Amino acid sequence: MSSPPGPPTNRAPSNTDLETTVAELKQVVETFVDERDWHRFHNPKNLVMSLAIETAELMEHFQWLTPDQSTRIMEDPDTRTAVGEEVADCLAYLLALANKLDIDLAPTLRAKMIRNAEKYPIDNNEFTHK
Template sequence: MADATTSVEALKDGIRRFAAARGWEPYHTPKNLAMALASEVGELCDILRWLTAEESVAAASDAVTRAALADELADIANIVFLLSVHTGIDLSDAVAVKMTKNAIKYPAPA
């Protein structure tokens, strides 16, 4: 799988099926998923916490750190996908709408 060839819908379906196979749906309320998301973001922050700006930029060059970053990013993405599924929010549409709002709020310098 690669970003260039994998749809958001395929990722959402994969994590939805994974959770369903384990009977986790009753726990996947928006509140619980938001709390889980915050926890996973904290784990990502923990990897980078005491690094300098330069060290944080170079962190993905180290194989062990890169693997840890990838694991946490995947956990975060999976929870975002589940939150999207359980709220009925289309992520692609939400991102496009938010980018339009941000372009108005933060115009590029002329």
């Protein structure tokens, strides 16, 4: 969490985001993997490598853009779909990894954000513009 913050979105989460739990998302991924008998391939090493590959595919959409262009990337409907699919692929691999390693994501993220807040206090934020 050492990069500068992006522009504020000022958007409320969608109703779907508000109504869907992390557990439900983890179950969607687990069901998908089960139905295809992919557990034999889903070891932590393969999942982390797959996540890195999907992250690289997401990065391709931003590779040659200026910072300003990158903030407007979702204005094009086709690009919005493509970027959304790559983000979903990244999330699916993160959820599969959490399933495989039995990581309870909500408390793990909350604990990490507390440590991040201690490491990067608001009053000592080099990226804060006043």
